Amino acid sequence: MKLALLSDIHANIQALDACLLHARAQKAQRFAFLGDLVGYGANPCEVVERVMLLTEEGATVIKGNHDEMAVTPPTEVKHVGASTAAWTHQQLSAAHRTWLDTLPMVLHQDKILMVHASADAPDLWRYVYDERAATVSLDAAAQWPGVRYVFGGHVHEQSLYYRGSSAGLMKFSPQPGVALPVPSHRQWLSTVGSVGQPRDGRVDAMYATLDTDRWQLTFHRVPYDHYAAASAIRAAGLPEFFAERLEKGR
Amino acid sequence: MKLLEPGAELDGFTVVECIHSGGMAHIYQVRYSDNRPGPGFDMAMKVPRMTAGDGAENIVSFEVESQIMQVLTGSHVPRFVAMGDLDRVPYLVMEYVHGRTLQDWLDADTPPNVEEIARLGTAMAQAVHALHQQNTVHLDLKPANVLFRADGRAVLLDFGLSCHAHYPDLLAEQLRKAVGSPAWIAPEQVVGVRGDPRSDIFAIGVMLYQLCTGELPFGEPQTTGGLRQRLWMDPPPPRKLKPDIPPWLQEVVMRCLEPEAAQRYPSGAHLAFDLSQPEQIVVTARGNNTKGTSFRTHFKRWIKAAGMHYLPSPLPSQQIDEVPIVMVAVPHKDVTDATLYSLRQAVARSLGTRPGARLACVTVISPSQTSASQDDKSETHVQRRYLTTLRQWAQPLDQPGQQISFHVLESGDVAQALLDYANGNNVSVIVMGAATHGLMTQRFVATVPIKVAMDAPCTIILVKQALPFEHLGGIAKGRGASTAGYSDSDADVPF
Numbered sequence: 001m002k003l004a005l006l007s008d009i010h011a012n013i014q015a016l017d018a019c020l021l022h023a024r025a026q027k028a029q030r031f032a033f034l035g036d037l038v039g040y041g042a043n044p045c046e047v048v049e050r051v052m053l054l055t056e057e058g059a060t061v062i063k064g065n066h067d068e069m070a071v072t073p074p075t076e077v078k079h080v081g082a083s084t085a086a087w088t089h090q091q092l093s094a095a096h097r098t099w100l101d102t103l104p105m106v107l108h109q110d111k112i113l114m115v116h117a118s119a120d121a122p123d124l125w126r127y128v129y130d131e132r133a134a135t136v137s138l139d140a141a142a143q144w145p146g147v148r149y150v151f152g153g154h155v156h157e158q159s160l161y162y163r164g165s166s167a168g169l170m171k172f173s174p175q176p177g178v179a180l181p182v183p184s185h186r187q188w189l190s191t192v193g194s195v196g197q198p199r200d201g202r203v204d205a206m207y208a209t210l211d212t213d214r215w216q217l218t219f220h221r222v223p224y225d226h227y228a229a230a231s232a233i234r235a236a237g238l239p240e241f242f243a244e245r246l247e248k249g250r
Numbered sequence: 251m252k253l254l255e256p257g258a259e260l261d262g263f264t265v266v267e268c269i270h271s272g273g274m275a276h277i278y279q280v281r282y283s284d285n286r287p288g289p290g291f292d293m294a295m296k297v298p299r300m301t302a303g304d305g306a307e308n309i310v311s312f313e314v315e316s317q318i319m320q321v322l323t324g325s326h327v328p329r330f331v332a333m334g335d336l337d338r339v340p341y342l343v344m345e346y347v348h349g350r351t352l353q354d355w356l357d358a359d360t361p362p363n364v365e366e367i368a369r370l371g372t373a374m375a376q377a378v379h380a381l382h383q384q385n386t387v388h389l390d391l392k393p394a395n396v397l398f399r400a401d402g403r404a405v406l407l408d409f410g411l412s413c414h415a416h417y418p419d420l421l422a423e424q425l426r427k428a429v430g431s432p433a434w435i436a437p438e439q440v441v442g443v444r445g446d447p448r449s450d451i452f453a454i455g456v457m458l459y460q461l462c463t464g465e466l467p468f469g470e471p472q473t474t475g476g477l478r479q480r481l482w483m484d485p486p487p488p489r490k491l492k493p494d495i496p497p498w499l500q501e502v503v504m505r506c507l508e509p510e511a512a513q514r515y516p517s518g519a520h521l522a523f524d525l526s527q528p529e530q531i532v533v534t535a536r537g538n539n540t541k542g543t544s545f546r547t548h549f550k551r552w553i554k555a556a557g558m559h560y561l562p563s564p565l566p567s568q569q570i571d572e573v574p575i576v577m578v579a580v581p582h583k584d585v586t587d588a589t590l591y592s593l594r595q596a597v598a599r600s601l602g603t604r605p606g607a608r609l610a611c612v613t614v615i616s617p618s619q620t621s622a623s624q625d626d627k628s629e630t631h632v633q634r635r636y637l638t639t640l641r642q643w644a645q646p647l648d649q650p651g652q653q654i655s656f657h658v659l660e661s662g663d664v665a666q667a668l669l670d671y672a673n674g675n676n677v678s679v680i681v682m683g684a685a686t687h688g689l690m691t692q693r694f695v696a697t698v699p700i701k702v703a704m705d706a707p708c709t710i711i712l713v714k715q716a717l718p719f720e721h722l723g724g725i726a727k728g729r730g731a732s733t734a735g736y737s738d739s740d741a742d743v744p745f
Contacts, residue, residue: 162418172418180417181317185337 002027005192006207007034007116007153009051010066011041011088012196012246014232015205016050018224019195026209026220031057032107034153034192035064035116037100039081040242041196042232044070044088048096063103064116064154065125071101084238111148111184112210113141119150127155128191131169134161138169138189149182149210150189158193158206158219162186176221183215190217196229203249254297259283261334263295263343274410275299275312279346293331294346309340311410314420316342318409321416322384325403326377347405352393356460364496367461371502372525373404374454379518379676381406382447382566385415389444391453392434393460413444415565433470437481437509437555440474447566448511451521455506455514462488462495467507481509482551484543493540498528501537509551516573516606519676523575523608523655526675530655573606574678579668579702580613580643581683582636588715589683590643596681596713598647608653611640612671614664633658665701673707684712 004023009016023031031054038044051061069085070092077083089097105122107114118126118133120140128134138161141150158176161169163186174180182188193206204221211218230243253276258265263280270277280295281288298312319330319342329345355362355370362370374396381388388395390411397405411429413419421429422444430439436452443449459467467485471477488495488503502524508514515521524531531537578597581589601607613636621627640656648654661667672680682699703710 160418162420170418170422175416178416183313183336 001212002029003210003212004028004031004207005034005114005151005210006031006195007192008036008064008156008194008197009033009038009041009047010036010194010196011038011044011047012205012229013041013043013046013050014226014229015196015222015224016047018222019205019207019220020050022220022222023207023209026218028209031059032114032151033059033061034114034151035062036066036153037061037064038070038088038092039066040084040233040238040245041229042236042238044091045093045096047196048092048100052099060107060109060114061103062107062114062116063100063105067100067103071097080241084242087236087238108144108147111146113144113147113150115141115150115152117152117154119152125154128152128189129155131161131171134171134189135169138187141189142187148184148187151208151210152189152191153194155191156194156197156199156206157191158208159191160217160219161189174219176219179211179216179218181215182210182217188217193219197245198249199245201248201250203246254278260295260297260341261332261339263293263332263341265295269294269346273299280343289329289331291329292346292348293343294328296342296344298340309336310420312336312340312342314412315409316340317417317420318386318412318414319344321414322381322386322409324380324384325399326380326405327409328405328407347397347399347407349397349399349405352396352398352457352461355398356393356464361464362461364499367458367499368525368528369402370398370404370461371454371458372522373398373402374457375451375515375518375522375525376676377404377406377518378447378450378454379522379570382450382518382570385565385567387413387445387447387566388450388453389413389439390430390434391450391457392431393457396457415445415567419444432472432477433466433468435477436511438511440477440481445566446511447517447569448514451506451514451518452511454518454521455503458499458503458506459485459488462499462503463491465491478555481555483509483548486542487539489540490542496528497533497537498531499537500539501531501533504536504539509555517570519570519575519678520573520606520608523610523675527655527657530657532653571678573608574600575608575610575675576600576679576681577610577612577668577672577675577677579680579682580611580640582613582615582639585683586715589713592713592715593681593683594643594647596711600679600681600711601647601649608655609644609647610655610657610671610675610677611644612657612659612668613640614659614661614667616662617660620660629660665698665705668698668702669705669707678708680706680708680710681713682710684714 006019033051037047037051055061069082070088073085073089074082113119115122118128118137120136126133128137138150141147158174160172160174160180162172163169192208195205195207198204198206202221203226204223206221208217208219226246230246233243253268253271254260254265256265256267262283264283266279266281268276268278275296275298278295280293298309300309313336316333328347331343334341378388388406388409390408395406395408397407399405411421434453434456436449438446439449456467468480471479485507488500506514506521576597578593580593597609601609615636620629620632636658637656644654659667659671680702682702684699699712703712
């Protein structure tokens, strides 16, 4: 079975559609959304509806910090991440908000654990940026029986953590399009990157596919109409910063 | 897993016989159990002695090998057939390559002569280059892991300690320590660097040293201190042990064995180039020395080596791309000054400013130009004349750190001669005139540049003639600042 792993869509419908199209061309049969469907971007309703529709075909969805913020916007904006939460809240219908509110924080399916941030305390939204944070998350995930893989997002970069010949985790920066063997006799943790808001200097959307028959993980970069996504942000009257970010990829 | 008897079956393969029984794995010749025809070559199956559950290092290197074997292509590695599930029945089925290993050459009663050593070295260097182009560094080259096919091509075996830049390096550690075979391991591997293609060049150097002298340059150290010796020490020069080794060969061997990777050949292609054209090698003190390196030099290097530590390496293919072998075809007749000038400009641009690039200046003469009976037309006489012309042409290109060599090829088919040369020497860029050799008028006949462009194994730059004063004239006449009097047209565009 081929599973597409998509995270941090951030209300970017252009990027989401491009990735879904790409994933279907890769023969992905199922979709998993790893949180942050909304926030920053101009099309939260379209994204939520697209994903809700996919859940009817068996797609799984977990909650991200921006989804939580969109349901309950902070009363005062302390950082840039929260600046679009109130706007997003107003755009979404009551039904959208209820649906987002009921999303699980963690999802466990056989050998796979999905969590937006770190598995040790999902509701604290800790970033998994380095080997140390990855070790904490992976160790916590081991409490669920049979878990060999932890997939998440939140950090907007594609990386794969694995155990080398010593005990500690090693960080690997994958090359897009290369099918990486991830045999299940090892433990793996991966951040799959961001569909809707790349920050590594490239504008292309990021996601990954997992082949659970051969246990191969492939990271992808997908070009999409990022100018259209940026225009939509400007048209909606959201801060210019978020539009520029899509045009520059950082 | 215990030894399998002939006739035993494993996952659709039947054991014909055991070829090799090692400490880490058994290797069998196998065939398909359902008697379907083989893949067109004999098959060998490698079965590790342990399974994934044991977690031992040998199963990790088996995992590494399986991962890398699946993606490598070309005649310099055994072809991949199938692999078993690592958890259930770990095995790897690949091409059973028949041939002599380098160990067989070393064990032979009569040691190989200089020509044979150069041939074996060239084959190894070319095989290693093909591997590096695929972003893989072998890191465990030794005489038992190099095999020669009947046609002379080298095949590299055993990728258990190798490193492919596109995959997580399962053998990497936070506490970096040496992984490899002590006798052949490169200095940077000793301090834990995995992934520098020049580590393989060092290993070839050790094997060439063995072929020349019958000895290991650094022995077989058992301790870390012994291993670290190669970080600063030069081995005794081969000519000290075997005075009949020519200086050029010692030059090559000692350059491969330089403690600092940057001082070695920058790629397998460069090494193969020298070994296949020894007359072009500039012999320095490194090649002439018969005494060994002075205590002073060693002491200075020892101080420097004390601080040597891990540095990450860039992608192998990127690293070898930065040291191109540029070949320029220089016509020797029907050629204008403008063409010669433009060619030189294009070559200067292609070489870039980086040290390590090398230039091969080639001209093709027809066999009728030489004659065995006439003295002034003798082969050496004619060759020398053309070599002098080439040298004069290339003189303004001479830059420190960039090697230039000169070659007069004799052939009736100019295009084919150029292509053969480019193929045989892993040339990265061919520079040639767009309309040379007097074929300008024959528009519908494939000219030499067109023929070369169609079959070239690499990028080709076709140069149109233009002299600088023509440009100046153009600007003076108000045709704007366009400098497109000659262009580097991409060969495949005009078709």
